[in-house]
Amino acid sequence: MIVHACFVPHPPLLIPEVGKDNINHLKETREAYQKVEAELYARKPEVLLVISSHSLNQHAFSINQQPKVNVNFKRFGDLVTNLEFKNDIALGYKIKESTEVEMPIILTAEQIIDYGAGVPLFYLANHLPDCQICVVHPAKELDYADHVKFGELIKEQLVSYNKRIAIVAAGDLSHRLHQDSPAGYSPRAQEFDQKVIKLLADKDFEALIKFDKFLAEEAKECAIKPLLVLMGIIKEINFVPEKLSYQAPFGIGYLVENFQIK
Ligand SMILES: [Zn+2]
Structure with missing residues (x-):
């Protein structure tokens, strides 16, 4: 369920070992993350299904089925942090089974989890030592409708799952929010962020599915596809969106939002 x-x-x-003093600029985001973590802890999940934006395959969705995986941030100079997780292989297969007829999907075996899923796991699995994970990646070349469809296809499996x-x-x-943003400044970046925030607050899935691809491309984002998969899964379920924080201290928009399942 x-x-x-x-x-x-x-x-x-x-990540404290990576951010060092910079972490002070992310105070609201960090506090919001801690709120999500507290909420998660109260809901006692046995599996965290992470939909991480960074595609591993251009043409297919992918699921990491390596039985045991690690999260570290060595490529960012953090030689200390090292977390270990067990993948829920059974759930990975169920997701594959329920989508493979209609969607290209591959199974992978990555020992090290990329920061795209690693940062969320660092915060959210903090007090859930026995929680398993399942990491799914969108497909770069597949369009928005395919991502919603993917979510719709796996919804029943998730709802009826025994964990x-x-x-x-x-x-x-x-x-691209500031002059010193890593991808350079775009005058439309702010418009993109505000639009996404509003669509989520309004639960306006139709607008999210039809989101302006040129605007998303211009904004250089990695949020829309994971959000579309999520909406595909929960749009028929009664939930309440709750925006916890939005910050952009380094010219990249960081949004934390809870979707309370009723
Ligand atoms: Zn990203």
Whole structure:
């Protein structure tokens, strides 16, 4: 069964050993993350289904089926953090089975989880030592409708699954909000972020599915596809969106939002 859903950002700077003093600029995001974590803890999930924006395959959805995986941030200079998780292989197969007739989907075996899922796991699995995970990636070349469809196809499996599942969609909003943004400044970046925030608050799925691709492309974001998969899963379920924080101290939009399943 699905017990909770949320959307979170994944800046490596949120990891204390990586961010060091920069972490002070992410105070609201961090506090919001801690609220999501407290909520998750109360809902006692047995599996965290992470929909991480960074595609591993251009043409297919992918699921990491490596039995045991690690999260570290060595490529960001953090030689200390090392978390270990068990994948819920059975859930991975169920997701594959329910989608493979209609969608291209592949199974992978990644020992190290990319920061796209690693940052959320660092925060959200903190007090859930026995919680398993399942990490799913969108497909770069597939369009928005395919991502919603993917969510719709796996919904029944998740609802009827014999473990308590929390869905964590992860990605960042525009990477072009300031002059010193990593992807350079775009005058439309702010418009993109505000539009996404409003669509989620209004539960306006139709508008999200038809989201302006040129605007998303211009904004350089990695949020829409994980959000579309999430909406595909929960749009028929009664839930309440609750925006917990939005910050962009480094020119990238970080949104934290809870979706309380009723
Ligand atoms: Zn990203």
